[in-house]
Amino acid sequence: MKEEDVENLNQKNEKEGSVVKGKDLLVDIGEEVKEAYLSYAMSVIVGRALPDVRDGLKPVHRRVLYAMGKLGNTSDKAYKKSARIVGEILGKYHPHGDVAVYDTIVRMAQDFSYRYPLIDGQGNFGSVDGDSAAAMRYCVTGDTLLLSDKGIIPIREISNEKECDIDLKILNYEGKKKKAVKFFNSGQHKTIKITTEQGYELRGTYNHPILCWEVNRFGIPDFTWKLLEDIDKNDYVLLSRGAALFSSKDLDLTKYFPKNKSYKDVGLPYKMNRSLAFLLGAIVSDGSFHQKQILFNNKDFDFYNKIKKIIKKQFKGIKLYEREIKGDCRELSIYQQQVVEFLKNIGLEGTTSENKTIPFSVLLSRKDTIREYLKGLFEGDGSIVVHKDKRHKGKVIELVYNSKSQKLIKQLKILLLNFGIVTTFPYRDKRSNCYKLLISGVENIKRFKEEIGFFSSKKQARLLEIDSINGKRMSKTDYIPFLSTYLRQNYKKEFIKKHNFDRYNNLRRYKDELIGYLQETDKNLIEWLLEHNIFFNKIKKVEKLEEENVFSIRVSSKCHSFVANGFINHNTEVRMSKIAEELLADIDKETVIFVPNFDNSLEEPEILPAKIPHLLINGSSGIAVGMATNIPPHNLSEVIDGAVLMIEDPDVSLDKLMTVIKGPDFPTGGIICGHEGIRKAFETGRGSIKLQAVVFTEGVDDDKKEKKNPRIIIKELPYQVNKALLVEDIASLVQEKKIADITDLRDESDRNGMRVVIELKRGCNIDIVLNNLYKHTKMRISFGINNLAIDHGRPRLLNLKEMLQCFLEYRKEVVEKRTKYELKKAKERAHILEGLKIALSNIDEVVQIIKKSKNVSLAHSALKNRFGLSDIQAQSILDMRLQRLTSLETEKILEEYLELIKRIAYLEDILQNKNKLMILIKEELLDLKEKYGDERRTKIIKDEEEPDIEDYISEEDIVITCTQDGYLKRLPLSTYRMQGRGGKGVIGMGTKAEDLVEQVFVTTNLHDILFFTSKGIVYRRRAYQIPEGGRTSRGVAIVNLLGIEKDEHITTLIPIESYELAEESKEKSKKCLFMATKKGKIKKVPLSYFSNLRNVGIIALRLFPEDELIGVRLAGEGKKIILTTERGNSTCFSVNQIRPLSRFTYGLKGITINENDCLLNISLVDLETNEDLLLVTEGGFAKRTPIKEFRELKKRGGKGVRSIKLTKERGLIVAVKVVKEEDEIVLISQQGKVIRVPVKEIRKTGRYSQGVRAMKLAPEDKVASVALISSERVVLSE
Template sequence: MKKGFYMEEILFPENVLKVDIKNEMESAYIDYAMSVIVGRALPDVRDGLKPVHRRVLYAMHELGVMHNKPYKKSARIVGDVIGKYHPHGDTAVYDTIVRMVQDFSLRYPLVDGQGNFGSVDGDSAAAMRYTEVRLQRIADELLRDIDKETVEFGPNYDESLKEPKVLPARIPNLLINGSSGIAVGMATNIPPHNLGEIVDALVTLIENPNATVSDLMEHVKGPDFPTAGIICGRQGIYDAYTTGRGRIKVRARAVIEEGKNGKNTIFVTELPYQVNKARLLEKIVELVKEKRIEGISDLRDESDRDGMRVVIELKKGESAETILNQLFKFTPMESTFGIINLALVNNSPQVLPLADMLNHFLEHRREIIVARTRFDLGHALKRAHILEGLKKAIENLDAVIELIRSSATGREAKDGLITQFDFSDEQAQAILEMRLQRLTGLETEKLIKEYEEVLALIADLRDILGSTARIKGIIREELSEIRALYSNERRSVIVDAEDAIDIEDLIPDEEVVITLTNEGYIKRTPSNVYRIQHRGGKGKIGLDIKDGDYVKDIFVCSNHDYLMIFSDRGQVYWLKAYQVPEMARNARGKAIVNFVEFEKDEKISTVFPVREFTDDQFLLFATRNGLVKKTVLSAYSNIRKKGVQAIILDPDDQLIKVMVTEGNSSIMIATRFGASIQFTEDDVRSTGRVTRGVRGINLDTTDYVVCADIVSNASYVLTITDLGYGKRTETSDYRLQTRGGKGTLTIKTTRKNGLVMGVVQVCDEDEVMLLSKSGKIIRLRADAIRIIGRNTQGVRLVDLSDDDRLIGVAITQASEEETTDEAGGALIE
């Protein structure tokens, strides 16, 4: 015998079929792959169910375990499903039932369970012999009209029974509950959505079949997970709805509470979808032990039947925001959900955008309504035929009764009715079976009325079948009923965010000093590095600048603030404070062109911090030529990297100052020759972003505006000149005037004290930070500056060299670490 030959090949060579193993393997594997794809792993686009889910629901329906019926043991359901429709392991079937019960797995659970069905901690459900189930009311909507020949049935695994290939599905289950599964060479991961939003989008498509993704997203904001959470960013949602694929980040909901003893506590009340809480806590403990996250003193799980509550206690002095963002970065408290809208369309796997998924459901509902209407029409026609015969019999009652009485047998009577009165076989049988009670006058009227109602029903059903508009109207009406019965509030919140954890998440929200030079070098420095000195001191070198450059602006803000950068040409640019490099006190900084794309010869006019872009705040602009303009702050919330136009300027004008106001403030504008005017913001009408402005102050020919400020509740107006002189004047000395006037004097300008450099509002407890052209920075207590009237020259504040000038002023809060010396100043080394 040759090696490698089988006995059959030798004895019965005619029974051996030789095939190419490569082709055979390919064919067999494709058959296996399609069996897994169609028969197990992927949901049908019409009812959103995989075969095992569909078989469980149908078996429960057949068993009569409806939402208003008593519970039945889960083992009974599992046995029916396995024995009749799904000949696989009982564990797989029971796991399917358990998932359809869990309100943290499905947005709208389809099975109502009684007993232990697991938890978000990953606890297993109790054995099937201990738990009981019945259908949820919403599951009835998946099965409604299944007995009206609305869907196709096929043979079960042994061809002894019939099972539905799809359910009628009055609810868009694929989208509201989502689906996940791994097939051969492909996977699906469809997130759950809010029923109300999906219904609204379906109605929009019914009314406008050409609705765009943007139109649909006015209703469908994004996924709505059963465990809630916060969805960060909208681009991934848009990608998924347009292409069928996208990535979204989901964060836990956490609240920070400050304790009386200086210790902060983080409370976690919601987790991202499918995150195991117990494993999350283990991960946090592991990170603390490895010292990758420091500052956590205690970790407790206080969750109960009323909701989730994870308590993270922090050590004294720790930044809760920083630790929380570390938790987002290193634990599943922030998770990525990869959306793949893969479903079966006519038994073929397809990746579907949102509009296609909705349209396939609407087409399915159209087919169901047409099939249901035809079924009802057939029954109505049969009933009308019977009623027509009964009506005819009543009209010939005496003759019919005589014929029946004279007949020897029922068959003879039936044949006589058919022959003598031209009744059909069904009509004759119905007449013979009619009770004598139906011959009373009242019953006769009811019969005639029923006949008329059936005729009207037939006409209506035929009208539905012949009218696309009627079918759309029925779909819309049914969807409205579904929305009213089952819709609830959205759970997941969607917020704007970047695609990944930014460095901001790991930077403490601390006070910093932003310094900007005339040539555009910018840096960020902690505010406590500058020491507080006496009035008249020499100051301290704030940064080492190159020849020909000088400090142009300085202000105090938070690391997490937005910096709005306005140019002299009226352009505005956006930057985060933490994006400015942090450098030592004497460092020059980094060129701002690395962060902001300026035009050629464009110079920075003013920079200030903004925390949030709101509708209840305004930007007030002041120009060199004395114009002012007011625009709502939210108009500048979508600033691009290349900047946008903030104000229209005349060719010979420049933007001097931009201020954030509350809409009802008083504004003070000061000129280089010491004139000032104060008027209410109500005098300036709010206009759009790209507008020119109105007259704020009437200037002399050689004068121009050097600064503007909001008049607050501060006690004094501080006026600073470029030669280092200044004074405080009581706010009450400045009278309110009408916009556009000449104004009043704020300081006498002479060769001794120089021209006006800045006018700001101060209180006694404020600190004043002054900047010189040479780079010196001096910090003074406001209450150390002399209080004198408007018509004065002021006193010396800074001892400047002959070629130096003051060019900037900023107000800061007093530090808690100050120590007062014998001259009344405070000193921080």
């Protein structure tokens, strides 16, 4: 923008708001952004985030219910697929992501989220454990074999992504190819495994639906979708065998060529082919891996030579090693590594017999190729058995495949089923330790002969004997359950009673005659069964398993079904609940305004009629731009009673309303503590209530004294608290020793209700444990109430009376509109009946007029003119059937007319009399209470002041010890005794040799301990929160107690008796914390600033990059500070030179640090004391200088003076301690050597001396740390 444009804008904006320069419109960008933001904010508020006060719904909820209503998905109809509902909503009313819509449906179906669920869901819609709701799609385990046009694929192998678009053709329940368009990795879920009597298995999530066959409530065999969690041993499942799906092309093998260029060049096949597949089948059966070679042997030389020929042809230039082995066998060895690695790459696993599988390259190839694989496989470990059939007195043929690999057998069952061949339940032969898989039954053997066959002429000849066996034999396992019984019960023909139609061979044989006797629906069923040749198999076993990754696909079809592991799989289903229909009641009676949908192709309601006060009974929550709502649910009976009170007395007081509406009523129960929060929320629309779990105790009497191991039982949880996470949190708190006296924790919840058991120690104080649980977990929460809703298009904070008033005003409006509509329809009908009455009174004349009229139009006009009728009346007479002319029908018309006259009078009376209108609303509300009212679930108890845990703890003196490696523990002072000067007591702590006690102090268990970290963060814990340790234990790691970061360590612990000293008026009593950093900064902060610390830690000192906190000291006024650097410079100045700062500031300069130096220590001293400053260097030298020699400098921030003369031999300073002559020090070297030295043995010297040797070190060793043992230390009593 040019300067003159800006000038014009500045001058004219105040008058015009904007000006046009050429083709540009100049506006104030601030105003434009403000206006755009407000527009966006209001669209979010009104269009998404906040509910309407009238029907209590947000737009997405409203659209879900309206769409379900339009689809006829009501409570009295069958469930519809979730994906179908979601698709309807997205396509017509809500053009956003399917996840948002489905999540809305899920929440509306959750009985732990909605007090009165609006959707009746079939399947898993989540739980209080935080389990995700079942996707609107299906979920099976990763090894489930999916039939697709890309091959037979383990579903997890479709993609490595969490979610992605795919393009696969799959089989649906009718065997038709459908498109799968999306893949989902649904994460870990608990699974169920079902096994049929023939050994077919499927593992999936509890909510995974599969197609079953059962007798419906009308006694008809029918298909039904059942969830895995509802499957039992009496169920029959459908297994698809009538349609097959294989890859449309053979797999490209070039990407599996070995990359090692050092291998001797051998020709490799570019694509999977029939010969290679035959070879793989033979090797899987008769081959093995030995010392990086693939061995194959067989005594059938034709078979052996066939394999040898294939190897030579597939791998040009290959050399084989051959030899004769025992048993008249010949053996060859593939030893060239290029071929061995290639075969491994395409799925020939170099593993033991127990772990063999079908190579993936075979599963991803064409049907003809897989056929050759099976031929090679059965030629190796397959056999054919012919024996006598005792049942039919003839021959029986069985095919047997043997393998030690159970996984191979399971894959083979699915593969053969895709060829239409059913196999038996595999069993283990104890003699050979092999699994045996049998193919039996005439139909199955014939399918094997036609589809696969054997290589050897001998086996093939025996297989051909199947043609001589009577095909009329009925299978014991392959039949259609319930069909014959149903047909015989419903059709009395002798033909139907005579034959069994539950076997496919009989059904095919007598089909034409049978369907001649059947009704249309039963004909269709028979034809469907014969067309799809479904195998019905009874469930043998149902097993609940642990969590496992599960997967699903989205199928682009109406049924959303697909075939995997032979089973027909499906998705979840929903329908409206009965109470949800009350929200839609009368929507077809011109009660609400309809507006265009998003693309103007349809109309949708702006609001629903809402017979129930939904906003109050189910509540709502949502976050908008700059505002949020959180309305709790209430009890329907109470809310309706409150509405009735408002109808009877619009000025009813809040106190009287609260006699019927007690407070929120949550679906999960729980206890509300106190009435004050409820009253405030009811009065102002905003407030907070305390909500806690319902618990009881076992194993204790009324006085809480144990009879046996006491237990706390959690029966109900606060609203929206995740039970599984709560149990995890309690376990973590026990592990971290933040809650004591809990010995075991388990969740015994089942379908009968919630039961979380917390086992306690004998003799423990249950009140303390419970109080800790309430304090540290979500067993007690605060529920914030904010009754924000849309009222007349604007967000408004509403109190209880206002919410009821808004609802009643809206009901008044809806009932008025409904009454006007009904009145209009009644008058229209009465008008028609008046015409019919005239016609009936003059029936002969009317008949003559109609007969003499040449056409309908003339008859219409003649009737109007003769009797003074309207167009509608004349037309209704012409439309009247002759049967209405009977005397009985005439009386009915007269009765209907009289009833309509009464009805019209009644409706007009309602519209003219507002009191009667409100009485009608009241009656309808009371009817709803009668239909849906229930008992309150959430108890409300008298508000009691929350007990403080310290009320249960008696104060006692304790000792806190902390080691250099950061281990901390608490012990009663009574465990220790004081030892005089020069004593040899031992420190009561079991530490490793290189880890000594760094700090020991005496405090009480009710005092605070401040923990300062190297990053300038301070944490606070009460002393009793530090776990009590054993006499010789190391204690707990501070890292575990505070949860600090890995690159952070504790620099200082300070016990605080009271923060109040900092607030006294006397200058000398003001306590401050003095902090020093590695780069020489120092900071003074009043202790009172730390009186309200949170457990999570707060900033005590802001640090510059690469700086860190090295120490903190607590002192009053009058003390002196000595700062000592790593290279021996020290400065001394009064604490009065440092002004107090806030917690959030950086420090001030305390000492100037050279580039290769850093601050090592901060000491607070009194220059008049007899104490000394002890310095220890990394070379093992130490010196002791009287504090008096460190003169006070007038200004802080200088470089200071030299406190020790350092040399290369002595090295840098590693420790600085303020000591007395009676003290001792312990030196620890980097190599773990430890020495204890009395301070008095280190002679006093001036500041410029080098010091004396305190510890002799090896050439490569250095002093790592130094610990001070005070002459007034405490030691263990014997």
